[in-house]
Amino acid sequence: MAxxxxxxxxxxxxxxxxxxxxxxxxxxxxxxxSSGADALAMVEGRTPHAAILDYNMPGMDGLELAGHLRERFPALPMGFLTANVQDSLKKKAEALGCGFIPKPITTDKIRAFLAGAGL
Incomplete structure (x- = not known):
C-alpha cells in the first residue's frame, strides 16, 4: 500500500x-x-512513496519544499502540478529530480505520473 x-x-x-x-x-x-510547512510536518515519521506539489504557494514555494523533501527522501518521485512551465522552473525542477504534471488536472495525467513513479 502506497x-x-x-x-x-x-x-x-x-x-x-x-x-x-x-x-x-x-x-x-x-x-x-495546504502549505510546504504543513507538508513537512505531515511526513514527520512517515515515508511517502510519491509527492504531487504545487509550485506557486505562499511562504514556501514548491521548489523549496521539493528541496526539503529530497533531503529527507532521496528517492522520492515528485511531480509539480502547475501551469507554470517556464524554462527556468524546468531547469530547477529537473536539478531536484522533479517532473511535471501540467494543469488542468486529469485522471490520465495523475495515472501517468504514478505509473512513472513505479506505483
Missing amino acids: TVLIVDDSRLARDMVSSVVTSLHPDWTVLVA
Missing part, C-alpha cells in the same frame, strides 16, 4: 488530485497539505 503526498494551496486542486488518486487506488493513503 502513500501519496499532495500539497497545494488551492483547496479545489487538493480535492481534485486526492479524488483522482483515491479513485485509482482506494487502498492507498493520501496525505493532503
Whole structure:
C-alpha cells in the first residue's frame, strides 16, 4: 500500500488530485497539505512513496519544499502540478529530480505520473 503526498494551496486542486488518486487506488493513503510547512510536518515519521506539489504557494514555494523533501527522501518521485512551465522552473525542477504534471488536472495525467513513479 502506497502513500501519496499532495500539497497545494488551492483547496479545489487538493480535492481534485486526492479524488483522482483515491479513485485509482482506494487502498492507498493520501496525505493532503495546504502549505510546504504543513507538508513537512505531515511526513514527520512517515515515508511517502510519491509527492504531487504545487509550485506557486505562499511562504514556501514548491521548489523549496521539493528541496526539503529530497533531503529527507532521496528517492522520492515528485511531480509539480502547475501551469507554470517556464524554462527556468524546468531547469530547477529537473536539478531536484522533479517532473511535471501540467494543469488542468486529469485522471490520465495523475495515472501517468504514478505509473512513472513505479506505483
